[in-house]
Amino acid sequence: MKFVNHRARRKTGSSVIRHRLSSTLRVVSGLVLILSVPGSSIAQNADLRALDLEDLMNLRVTSVAKKDQTLSRAGAAVYVITQEDIRHSGMTNIPDLLRIVPGVDVARIDANTWAISIRGFNYRYSSKVLVLIDGRTVFTPGFSGVYWDQQSLPLEDIERIEVIRGPGGTVWGANAVNGVINIITKSARDTSGGLVSAGTGSKDSAQGLVQYGGSAGTKGAYRVYGRYFRVENSTSGDGGRAADGWHGSQAGFRSDWNLSHHDNLTVQGDVFGTSEGQTVTTLFSNRLPDSHTFNDKVRVGNGNLLGRWNHTFANGSQTSLQLYYDRVRRVDEGLESLNTGDVDFQYHFQAGSRNDIVTGVGYRLTDHSFAGGYSFAFGTGYRRNNLFSTFLQDEVKVTNSVALTIGSKLEHNAYTGLEYEPSAQLVWTPTDRQTVWASASKAIQQPSWYFAESRQDVAAFPANGGFAVYQILGNSQSTAARLFDYEVGYRTQLSKRLTLDATGFLSDYRRLQTLEPHTPFFTLSPAPPHLVLPNVWDNLGHARNYGVELSANWGVTSWWRISPGFSFLRMKLWLDPSSKDTSLAATPGDSPKRQAQLRSTMNLAHHLEWDTSAYCVGALGTGPVPSYIRLDTRLGWRVGEFVEFSIAGQNMLAPRRTEFMDALQIHPTQVDRSVVGRVTWRF
Numbered sequence: 216m217k218f219v220n221h222r223a224r225r226k227t228g229s230s231v232i233r234h235r236l237s238s239t240l241r242v243v244s245g246l247v248l249i250l251s252v253p254g255s256s257i258a259q260n261a262d263l264r265a266l267d268l269e270d271l272m273n274l275r276v277t278s279v280a281k282k283d284q285t286l287s288r289a290g291a292a293v294y295v296i297t298q299e300d301i302r303h304s305g306m307t308n309i310p311d312l313l314r315i316v317p318g319v320d321v322a323r324i325d326a327n328t329w330a331i332s333i334r335g336f337n338y339r340y341s342s343k344v345l346v347l348i349d350g351r352t353v354f355t356p357g358f359s360g361v362y363w364d365q366q367s368l369p370l371e372d373i374e375r376i377e378v379i380r381g382p383g384g385t386v387w388g389a390n391a392v393n394g395v396i397n398i399i400t401k402s403a404r405d406t407s408g409g410l411v412s413a414g415t416g417s418k419d420s421a422q423g424l425v426q427y428g429g430s431a432g433t434k435g436a437y438r439v440y441g442r443y444f445r446v447e448n449s450t451s452g453d454g455g456r457a458a459d460g461w462h463g464s465q466a467g468f469r470s471d472w473n474l475s476h477h478d479n480l481t482v483q484g485d486v487f488g489t490s491e492g493q494t495v496t497t498l499f500s501n502r503l504p505d506s507h508t509f510n511d512k513v514r515v516g517n518g519n520l521l522g523r524w525n526h527t528f529a530n531g532s533q534t535s536l537q538l539y540y541d542r543v544r545r546v547d548e549g550l551e552s553l554n555t556g557d558v559d560f561q562y563h564f565q566a567g568s569r570n571d572i573v574t575g576v577g578y579r580l581t582d583h584s585f586a587g588g589y590s591f592a593f594g595t596g597y598r599r600n601n602l603f604s605t606f607l608q609d610e611v612k613v614t615n616s617v618a619l620t621i622g623s624k625l626e627h628n629a630y631t632g633l634e635y636e637p638s639a640q641l642v643w644t645p646t647d648r649q650t651v652w653a654s655a656s657k658a659i660q661q662p663s664w665y666f667a668e669s670r671q672d673v674a675a676f677p678a679n680g681g682f683a684v685y686q687i688l689g690n691s692q693s694t695a696a697r698l699f700d701y702e703v704g705y706r707t708q709l710s711k712r713l714t715l716d717a718t719g720f721l722s723d724y725r726r727l728q729t730l731e732p733h734t735p736f737f738t739l740s741p742a743p744p745h746l747v748l749p750n751v752w753d754n755l756g757h758a759r760n761y762g763v764e765l766s767a768n769w770g771v772t773s774w775w776r777i778s779p780g781f782s783f784l785r786m787k788l789w790l791d792p793s794s795k796d797t798s799l800a801a802t803p804g805d806s807p808k809r810q811a812q813l814r815s816t817m818n819l820a821h822h823l824e825w826d827t828s829a830y831c832v833g834a835l836g837t838g839p840v841p842s843y844i845r846l847d848t849r850l851g852w853r854v855g856e857f858v859e860f861s862i863a864g865q866n867m868l869a870p871r872r873t874e875f876m877d878a879l880q881i882h883p884t885q886v887d888r889s890v891v892g893r894v895t896w897r898f
Contacts, residue, residue, distance in 0.1 A: 271768060272648075272708050278377040278397040280608060280620065281386045282563050282573050287706055290620060290640030290652040291383075292318070292718040292764060296376040298401075303816050303826040305849035305863030306370070307419050307444075307891060309398065310363050314830055314845075315814070317780035318380045318718075318764040319394075320806050322835075322875035325459040325884040326418075326449045327364045327491040327513075330875050333380050333394030334722065335760055335786050335806040338877050342660055343392035343698075345383065349400055349483065350559070351521055351539045354390055356581055356600065357551060357593070359663035365515055365543065366398075367465055367487055369424050369442055371410060371895075374401045380764060381720060382700050384636030384658035385622050386573075388604055392658045392698050393722075400483075403428055403436040403471045409898045416891030421445040421462075435472040441465070449884040450871050451494070457884040458510040461491030477527045484520040491515075494882040495548065498590040501741055504675035504682040508882075517543040532564035548880070549588035556580045571610040573622075578603055583664060590880075594668035594689075600629040608638075618642045630662040631695045648708040653701075660696040666728060666752050667691050675745075683746040687730065690752040699723040712770035719763050727756030727788075729796035755794035758802075759787045774819070780812040804836025805877050824851035824861075838876030844868055859895045864888075 274286040274295050286293060294316045306312045310329040314321045320337050322330045332341040340360025346353050353366055376398050383391035406428040414422040421444065428438030445462040467485035474480055496508040521539035528534075541555040561575035579602040585593045608622025623637035638656030645651070668689040675684050704718040733749045762784040769777045786803040790796055811831040818824055830845040846868045851861040866872070871885040 272706070272714055274375070276377050277399075278379055278383070278395055279386075280573060280610070281561060281575070282571075287650050287708075288618075288642060288644065290618075290642040290654055290704075292380040292702065292704055292720070294318075294378045294380070294716075294766065296378070298374060301370050301373060301376075303824065303849065303851075304828065305826065305847060305861065305865070305891070307414075307422065309366055309368075309370075309376075312370075312376065313378070313396070315780075315812065315828075316378045316380075317766045317810065317812060318762075318782040318784075319378060320810070323886050324875050324878045324881060325457065325493060326446050327459060327461040327489075328493065328878070328881060329363045330805075330877075331361070331363065332806065333378075334720070334762065335784055336393065336802060337805045337875075339879055339881070342390065342663065344394045344396060345387055345391040346396045346398075347387075348398045349521060350397075350523070350537055351519060351541060351557070352555075353541075355543075355553065356661075357553070357583060357585065357664045359390065359660070359666070362515075362545070364461065364489060364491060364513075365487065365517055365545075367444075367463065367489075368398075368400065368467070368485065369426065369440055371412065371424065371426075372400050372406060372438075372440070372469075374399050374405075380718065381654070381702055382636075382638065382656045382658035382698060385608060385624050385638040385656065386606055388577075388602075388606075388624055388626050388636070389628065389634065389659050389661035389695070392660050392696075400469065402481075403438045403469045406438045407436065410895070411898075412893065412895040414891055414893035416889055418447050418449070418887055418889040419444070419891050420447050422891075422893070431470060431472070434474065435470055437468065437470040439466075439468045448492070450887055451884055452873065452882065457882075458492040458494055459884050461489055461513075463487065463489030463491075463515075477529075479525050481523045482521070484518065486516075486518040488516045489514070495589075495880040496882065497548065497880045498672045498675060498684075500588075500590055500592075500672050503672070503684060503741065503743070503745060506675065511548065512546070514546040515543070517541070517545075530565075532562070534563075535559075535561045537561075549591075550584075550586050552582075552584045554582040566609075569612040571612070572607070574605075574607045576605045585664075590673070591665075591669055591671035591687075593664055598664055598668070602629070603627045616644050628661050630667055630693065634659050634661075634695055650706040651704070652706075653703045655702075656700050658698045658700065660698075662693045662695065665689065667693055678746050681743075681745055683735070683748055685748050686750065688749055688751045693728075693752060694726050694754045696727050696754065697725045699725070714768045716766045717763065718765075720761065722758075722760040724756075724758040724760070726754035727758060727799065729753050729756045729790065729794055730798055731755065732795055753794070753796075755791040755796065756799045757789050757791075761785055774817060776816045778812075778814040778816070780810075782810045784808055801837060804839075805875075807833030807835060807842070809833040822853040824853070825849070826851075832874075835875070838873070840873055840876055843872050843874075857897045860893070861895075862890065862892045864890050 272287045275283050276286050279289045279291045313319050320332050330337050330339050333344050336343050340358040342359035346361045379395040383395040410426040412424040424442040426440035431437050443464045448457050448460040451457040465487040469483035472480040491513045493511050495511045498506050519541040523537040526534045537559045539557050543553045545551045557579045559577040563573045566572055581600045584597045586596050604626040606624040610618055610620040612618055620640040623635055625635050627633050636657050640654040642652045671687045673685045675682050700722045702720045706716045708714045730750045731753045733751055735748050738747055764782045766780040788799055814828045816826050826849040828847045834842040847865045849863040853859050866888045871887045873885050876883055
């Protein structure tokens with residue numbers, strides 16, 4: 216949703232960036248020399264699992280093809296954030312964790328709101344990235360995006376986060392256009408015993424987690440947890456204190472059962488509640504024409520319950536049946552309520568010696584309501600949608616070193632009817648340490664409720680002795696935006712100490728959303744009488760993106776690993792000749808052209824860990840927002856086998872900065888420098 220078309224771009228000189236980066240590297244190098252002088256021998260029992268590069272290449276992933284496969288053999292641009300990456304990062308929330316991944320654009324809007332995208336098109340409701348937690352989609356159909364403040368769970372319980380850069384529509388369906396973020400939690404069998412964690416800091420003023428897991432008879436395991444957090448208000452754009460602080464609490468459980476040698480069952484659930492603030496400027500549709508700026512209170516309550524049964528047949532084929540129910544109640548410029556029920560069945564089997572097939576069917580029912588919006592409304596205020604889907608994907612073993620995977624997803628949604636999303640992937644492994652892959656795929660972005668049936672009064676201004684209202688209207692005849700994507704990639708383990716992953720992509724977007732002005736008209740309702748300038752959503756935009764993404768891991772020594780990353784993105788957009796849209800051209804200004812990461816992980820003497828991360832993010836044209844370098848560092852100390860102390864500093868190079876401006880009605884705030892201390896006790 217883009218409303219502003221008079222944006223300017225501001226760039227920071229490359230000499231300033233080089234100077235900052237050079238200063239940062241000098242500081243890092245000096246500390247490395249101090250900590251690695253003779254006499255600082257590395258402890259023999261240091262945790263080296265995080266530094267085993269061969270294990271990193273052989274990580275198991277499931278998000279690419281909905282089946283278990285090694286990362287090195289996946290025919291897609293996949294990056295895995297492991298539990299060790301999470302612990303060493305010092306991050307306290309999932310959005311900040313995603314900064315680790317090359318090609319993922321993470322920009323904080325205020326203390327509880329983020330804009331997160333992959334390969335461009337970033338804004339608060341990034342509609343082209345599908346996010347899942349243990350197979351449960353958290354993509355909201357109202358605005359086509361993710362409320363990141365609702366996606367909260369103990370970071371200690373995350374096994375890994377699999378990030379696919381590029382389409383995943385063949386197995387995951389609509390809205391997996393530019394990428395998929397799949398958050399996978401640990402089995403209850405891996406979290407037995409107790410865990411107590413507490414932290415405090417300059418901005419994350421309180422964090423607490425209490426968890427316990429154990430056996431449930433001879434066949435089961437469980438864990439239960441409760442957590443609380445509080446985040447202080449950040450700094451507003453004028454340097455004062457903002458009203459964006461938030462606090463929340465959460466409780467949940469997971470149980471895993473080995474029902475037999477061939478059957479296992481997972482049942483899990485969470486409840487979550489939060490209260491947070493934001494400053495908004497908006498019209499009130501029943502009190503035109505004045506706009507109002509005020510501190511708005513946001514309250515969220517949600518809960519979910521998921522069950523998954525896996526069965527393995529005697530011949531090795533597998534079935535999986537997953538059901539979940541998710542309920543969300545959100546007060547945010549109106550009352551939004553969403554109930555989702557989902558059932559998904561999957562069958563994985565071998566057909567002869569060459570064909571490895573995964574197929575499945577699914578059904579999702581959503582009940583969605585919205586009432587009391589300040590400046591916008593959704594149709595009648597209630598909508599029920601049905602989504603039917605089926606997919607088939609076949610991995611054909613062409614030779615011992617070449618595999619071809621082809622497949623397609625068929626979906627029938629309530630907005631555009633039947634859609635299909637085919638893909639093909641070719642993977643060549645000339646040696647055990649090299650993989651070359653190429654892919655071609657189609658993905659769609661399903662229209663949201665807002666796009667199809669909304670009415671929003673955006674702005675009012677004087678006109679002909681009265682006033683006029685700029686209004687946005689939904690389009691019930693809208694079509695699905697389409698992506699045709701082409702990628703090539705190369706993965707290699709160059710030596711026992713060095714790995715490299717490179718991806719190049721070309722993305723062709725069609726039928727992108729545009730705002731088309733229609734004939735103005737005069738209305739008496741709502742009073743007072745005024746002129747309406749209607750703008751209706753349509754699909755008359757196109758884009759072509761291309762770029763590269765690079766990541767590497769270098770085991771400098773047995774106790775020191777460096778992980779650099781880099782991404783480059785170029786976007787070109789144009790309109791159909793009949794279009795009069797003025798907002799689409801500003802889209803490239805919402806995403807940086809270049810991003811770079813450099814992470815250092817050290818296991819030092821006396822059970823000490825020192826981790827440093829530098830993130831260089833290019834300028835944004837929207838705002839404008841200048842480029843910046845973010846420096847984070849963490850020092851951890853393990854006391855025996857059960858207690859760990861850590862202190863982490865974030866955004867160490869500047870006292871504060873702004874990361875994103877295209878925030879709709881929300882007033883962006885600044886990201887402050889912060890320090891967080893934490894103690895964790897396992898028993």
